[in-house]
Amino acid sequence: MMHYHLTAFRALTLLWVSPALANCPVDFNFGSIVTSIEQADTCEQGINIARQCAFGSTADVMFVNLASEKCLTEIAPLTCNQQTALDDLRQQCRDKYAEFEGTIYRSFAAFCELEVIEAFHSALSDPIDMEF
Template sequence: MLLRTYLAVPAVLLTLGAAHAAAEECPAKSTQMDDIIAVLEKAPSCNRAMKIFGACEYGASGDVQFGEVVEKKCEADFLSGLGAGQKRAYAHELKRCDDKYANESGTMYRSFTAFCRAEVSQRHSQKALKAGPKAR
């Protein structure tokens, strides 16, 4: 049983390594925050911005600014079409992200919050784009 455990660990590490190797390179001209923000702002879609965010993340509090750009990009797809109740529900989902790591110290938790918020915005964008324009 112990031998199986030792053999399984390298297989897991190889799998994780392959997934990491397949990850996209950050398309910004440098790792400077302004360069990454510029690339995020130029992203043609919410989903593309989210991929860039994942590729360029710092894993620290700097991700808050990247996440804000992604949120705005995604919100452009749906926010104006939400009613008052839907906007409150969306705000509540974002607040859940804020609350999730509020009591944790360390900059990586700010990154986790930024990704959580961006993912919420991305889900709403995808849902809105899938539904298409509202009939008038």
């Protein structure tokens, strides 16, 4: 019985990690991914690296935090109401997966928070100046 559970777990892990191995634009190791997100030129680049190189574990929390920091530095300081809304939405992501055990659920919560950050970034970024 235990052998079956381990085999099933390995199969699920391969299903999660295999796409990341194929899509990750940098060397698929923790240090390279962290460095690439830190050195990304834009929020979108940082988010793409975090998503494409996800481990499906608590390591993703670090990737998401780095991408989130990059995104938040690209927008004007948040008002008190905006910060409260952001904090509330991020907490909802944490709460959504809090009752589940396993590192993959920490990853799910982190990427849920990243979607919130991405939405705030999109809504609050300065529009592109276009001269005609």
